[in-house]
Amino acid sequence: MSTHDDLTPTNDLPGVDAPAPVRETDRPAYDDDHERTPLLERFPGRGSAAAWPLGLLGVALLVGGTFLSWSYTSNVLGDLSVDFYPNGVQICMIILGLVALVMLLAHQGPLHRLGDWLDTAAAVRILGLGALAYMVITLGIIAVRSGGLINVNPGGWVSTVGALLIALSGLMLVSHQSKDPLFAQTSSWVEIITIVVLLAAVLFGATYALGTSTGGAFSLFLVFAFALAWGLAKAGFFTWVGLIAQKNRQVLMLGAFAVAFLFPFTQGGSDENMSIATQVLIFAATALGLNIVVGLAGLLDLGYIAFLGAGAYVGATMSNSAFATIGWKPPFLVVVLIGACFSAVLGLIIGSPTLRVSGDYLAIVTLAFGEIFRFTMGNLDGTNGPDLTNGPNGIPAIPELNFFGFDFGQPHEILGITIGRFANYYFLLLVIAAIIILVFTRLNNSRIGRGWVAIREDEKAAEAMGVNVFGLKLFAFAGGAFLAGMAGTVKAHHDVSVSPDQYIFLESAFLLAAVVLGGMGTVAGVLIGATILKLLPEKLRFINDYRLMIFGLVLVLMMRFRPEGLVASQRRKLEFHEDDEDLAERIEEVHLEEEEAKA
Structure with missing residues (x-):
């Protein structure tokens, strides 16, 4: 009598291995060819x-x-x-x-x-x-x-x-x-x-x-x-x-x-549209600074909006506003540097003790810092503390910028097209955004940028390889704060006023969402993410009660189907799709071809 094992298929040809027997556990859960066919087929x-x-x-x-x-x-x-x-x-x-x-x-x-x-x-x-x-x-x-x-x-x-x-x-x-x-x-x-x-x-x-x-x-x-x-x-x-x-x-x-430069000339002098565009640029410039902290160094900062606020308060207190509390009124270019440096110093002060922790603890500490900044600005009213910020009332009536006789608050005619107040600030913010992008790309492609990426991937391994982990983390914190402070000094004049309620936790959350949604560690991704998160709420006011719900749903879908972001670097794609060997091979082949072409 033959047993079941005797029926195992064999191959008597020399040099050819017999195929492995098919086990019941290897069989698919269905045998019908119709069920195995994809629905589209x-x-x-x-x-x-x-x-x-x-x-x-x-x-x-x-x-x-x-x-x-x-x-x-x-x-x-x-x-x-x-x-x-x-x-x-x-x-x-x-x-x-x-x-x-x-x-x-x-x-x-x-x-x-x-x-x-x-x-x-x-x-x-x-x-x-x-x-x-x-x-x-x-x-x-x-x-x-x-x-x-x-x-x-x-x-x-x-x-x-x-x-x-x-x-x-x-x-x-x-x-x-x-x-x-x-x-x-x-x-x-x-x-x-x-x-x-x-x-x-x-x-x-x-x-x-x-x-x-x-x-x-x-x-x-x-x-x-x-x-x-x-x-x-x-x-x-x-x-x-x-x-x-x-x-x-x-x-x-x-x-x-x-x-970007030609965009204002297509708006027909519309202040409403250019106001949205300038808000997008401010948001994008700030998000690019956060991209250094989160996208490159991998440090979860939930209080980043405080650095933007620090720059804005420096710009407001040193402006010619009747409510400004500092008597020194330096030129605006000096104010920009002071505001950026002040934000960077805050980053160093906060980062020195807090960067000793990581992960969830770092997120909690930075969240607390953002709230501390907001409450501090509300208490510097001359009653609860020194009279520097006018407390909850903030500093209103900030005058328009004036560069060498060019008044940013007045409309100008260029080639027969009216360039209004918001378009003037748009061009200034475009220059600042260009500077921030230049700084970001240079750092990303430098030895410092590679050190940040190593820290983000595995902090212990980076430290074992000789990377100055604490120093680079502190530099990322201070560098991101410096860029946010630059944008904040312009925001103060653009908004005409500064108050503590402009810098709440929700703004930090939106900045972080712009980085994650667009693509961590990329310039184009963050610009796209910032544009989406600023433009959609403005144009979807007719569903005001459901905007946050839709926003949350979009983020959930993104995390499920494209966790690397809308515009992801090749490195991020491989991080989120480790099992995609085909993708890794394709990217490696492209790199080899590029190196051969250069040689």
Whole structure:
């Protein structure tokens, strides 16, 4: 009688090992091939020849519908009641449709070579689903504000059907990507043109987003931007963009500052939009300083807003305000240095004893420092302490800055375009942000920066290798405080007043969230994170009661699906995806190719 073990398959060929017997524990929990197939693979019509023409038809309907009226009434989302004159809401759909068309032509058509490098099927699928969500929300807004779906004109339904067809096409298409975008070799002029086009798109996108007059239109723009970015990311486009950005860093930096410089000229003298822009710059400059402490050195600081406040109070007390308590009125450039140095000294004083602890204890101590600073500023009123800050009332009526006869409070005409008060401060903050970015990048690429990263990864190992752990941690604390103090001196004049209630713990939490959300240790990531966290609350005031809830939900989703941040360095990607050996191999191959090219 043969036993079960006797039935184990063998191979009698010399030099060939017999395959290992299959154990019951190695078998999957299901045996049905249908159950093993991913849901997307089981979609009806998957791989059908009709998928591609169906997508082309959807693009034609989506774009064609935008040239027809979407709404019977003219007071919804601008004016959607005019034929052959699409407004901003409809132009967003035209852009999504054209990008989907490019992906379809790359999948099967004259651009088929592009399809070898990009996952065009995934891009079409995401773009179609995004367009469908956009149209459903748009039809809902029209129905709510105009009294029912009966007021939706044929153009809206045509574009909705087009979006549905694109989504179905994307679900039916099968990707034939055969090459990794990381290894794409393109000419320099193609790379530079791509960078210029992307920066121009950012400029016009920001202009449109700030110019939206209703919360509904801004929310639709967010859906559009998310669908477009996600679709291109799934295709692998941003993988290539990250590669060319590394190769053309100087072009990218110059182009980014050119876009930032041109931004006020696109606002038509709008003080409201420029006020938001200056607040974003102040927030971003401060977050970049915090990025040294948290992103590079790995020190969790929950009281960082105090250093911004210290610089602001120095700028206020040394200003020409009638409520200023210090008689010395030095030039503003001197005030900036004093405010930055004062914040750095505070960083040294607080950091010397507190940096002996780490982790949760450091977070608690820095949180306490932030609250101590706020209460101290409220007590220096001449009653509970020296009369330096006017206590809870703060220092109001801070005059405008004046550089060599240039009054920042007065509008100016440049090339026939009015540059108002907030635009004047915007340009000054742009210079300060450039200085902070320069300092950050130099430190990040220096021996000091590598020491900070070593401390962040493993403090004990860094100390064993001879790294001056305490000295570098203290320098990070003081350096970050110095940069925050610089921004604070300008903030005092921009806000016209300084008071303790401006520097609460929630502001420190938002700064930390900007660093984590954007990408710790990166410049572009922190700028994007700061922009998102400052812009969204301003434009979503119509859901004021739910803004913090939405903000918390976004952070939870980010920590779940992209913990390294929106714009993460390669090092951070590997830290959060240690098991992704393929990613590590790809990055290593790219580095080897770059070194060979340099040699």
